[in-house]
Amino acid sequence: MAYKISDDCISCGACEAECPVEAISQGDDKYVINADACLDCGACAGVCPVEAPQAE
Ligand code: SF4
Numbered sequence: 544m545a546y547k548i549s550d551d552c553i554s555c556g557a558c559e560a561e562c563p564v565e566a567i568s569q570g571d572d573k574y575v576i577n578a579d580a581c582l583d584c585g586a587c588a589g590v591c592p593v594e595a596p597q598a599e
């Protein structure tokens with residue numbers, strides 16, 4: 544299980560600093576989560592203004 548960032552992402556960057564394992568990075572048109580590193584903690588979803596990080 545891992546969180547995934549949807550196309551709703553506005554690339555604000557708020558989630559990147561919240562991730563305890565640095566699994567989030569800026570992609571070409573949105574931020575992306577490294578599924579292999581994600582712990583499923585939900586911290587990114589808690590700070591996102593547009594609810595882009597979704598549990599799969
Ligand atoms: Fe990082 Fe937690 Fe979001 Fe996974 S769910 S990307 S571990 S903040």
Ligand code: SF4
Binds near residue numbers: 553
């Ligand atoms: Fe995208 Fe939400 Fe992360 Fe901002 S907090 S970069 S909108 S996923």
